[in-house]
Amino acid sequence: xxxxxxxxxxxxxxxxxxxxxxxxxxxxxxxxxxxxxxxxxxxxxxxxxxxxxxxxxxxxxxxxxxxxxxxxxxxxxxxxxxxxxxxxxxxxxxxxxxxxxxxxxxxxxxxxxxxxxxxxxxxxxxxxxxxxxxxxxxx
Amino acid sequence: xxxxxxxxxxxxxxxxxxxxxxxxxxxxxxxxxxxxxxxxxxxxxxxxxxxxxxxxxxxxxxxxxxxxxxxxxxxxxxxxxxxxxxxxxxxxxxxxxxxxxxxxxxxxxxxxxxxxxxxxxxxxxxxxxxxxxxxxxxxxxxxxx
Numbered sequence: 001x002x003x004x005x006x007x008x009x010x011x012x013x014x015x016x017x018x019x020x021x022x023x024x025x026x027x028x029x030x031x032x033x034x035x036x037x038x039x040x041x042x043x044x045x046x047x048x049x050x051x052x053x054x055x056x057x058x059x060x061x062x063x064x065x066x067x068x069x070x071x072x073x074x075x076x077x078x079x080x081x082x083x084x085x086x087x088x089x090x091x092x093x094x095x096x097x098x099x100x101x102x103x104x105x106x107x108x109x110x111x112x113x114x115x116x117x118x119x120x121x122x123x124x125x126x127x128x129x130x131x132x133x134x135x136x137x138x139x
Numbered sequence: 140x141x142x143x144x145x146x147x148x149x150x151x152x153x154x155x156x157x158x159x160x161x162x163x164x165x166x167x168x169x170x171x172x173x174x175x176x177x178x179x180x181x182x183x184x185x186x187x188x189x190x191x192x193x194x195x196x197x198x199x200x201x202x203x204x205x206x207x208x209x210x211x212x213x214x215x216x217x218x219x220x221x222x223x224x225x226x227x228x229x230x231x232x233x234x235x236x237x238x239x240x241x242x243x244x245x246x247x248x249x250x251x252x253x254x255x256x257x258x259x260x261x262x263x264x265x266x267x268x269x270x271x272x273x274x275x276x277x278x279x280x281x282x283x284x
Binding site (some may be wrong): 094099124 | 146148149151153154155157164166167168169170171174175181230260262264265266267268269270271272276
């Protein structure tokens with residue numbers, strides 16, 4: 001059975017001009033029927049699936065390349081997972097790393113919007129065996 | 140189209156797939172069903188007999204239970220996927236998605252399905268990010284045709 005509720009992270013890129021507080025207040029002002037929780041990286045919203053998706057579409061319009069979202073499995077403030085009850089929670093290291101790298105993704109999206117030429121990237125290659133042997137001998 | 144993302148809990152991939160007009164298949168949504176619909180004390184750690192049976196469909200009995208348990212969740216996502224995006228060398232492939240063997244097995248099962256797949260490198264600088272986003276956008280827009 002597919003749950004009818006959805007919980008979403010709305011994550012602000014580190015160089016966003018908005019604060020999580022501003023986004024939370026904006027969502028409240030939009031009058032969607034959702035629960036909003038402000039966090040250090042953005043907000044967490046929970047409500048009926050359609051309502052949350054409409055909210056995501058609307059909130060993205062504020063700053064399309066600096067607002068990112070993903071679904072969250074646990075409801076807002078769930079005592080089994082909430083950091084307020086349990087301290088640092090599993091999975092946050094990953095979210096933190098991706099949050100830091102949103103600056104790079106933003107540049108990629110801007111590049112697409114402006115129609116700039118895409119830089120060619122040389123595929124990272126493995127160290128050749130002879131080179132590796134040389135390094136081993138030096139060590 | 141339903142697009143499976145690997146790592147299955149990636150914020151970047153989830154957002155980009157949705158942004159470019161497809162439905163991302165992620166582990167968060169799969170776990171939400173377990174968390175909300177079952178009376179389990181500390182989900183998603185607990186498993187039931189049914190989960191073990193489901194895992195057997197994707198991994199043989201001699202494969203470690205950790206891999207089988209994970210595949211019980213990832214397997215139905217792979218079955219439902221119509222395309223897949225695989226991010227190689229993501230630095231956060233530790234923690235709850237950190238089982239390297241499960242990730243290898245997952246990639247194998249995706250390739251066996253013979254669905255459209257794109258492999259991307261995790262970006263470490265601006266140029267790599269631009270190339271990654273462009274490659275992903277072209278792939279996802281190609282799926283719509």
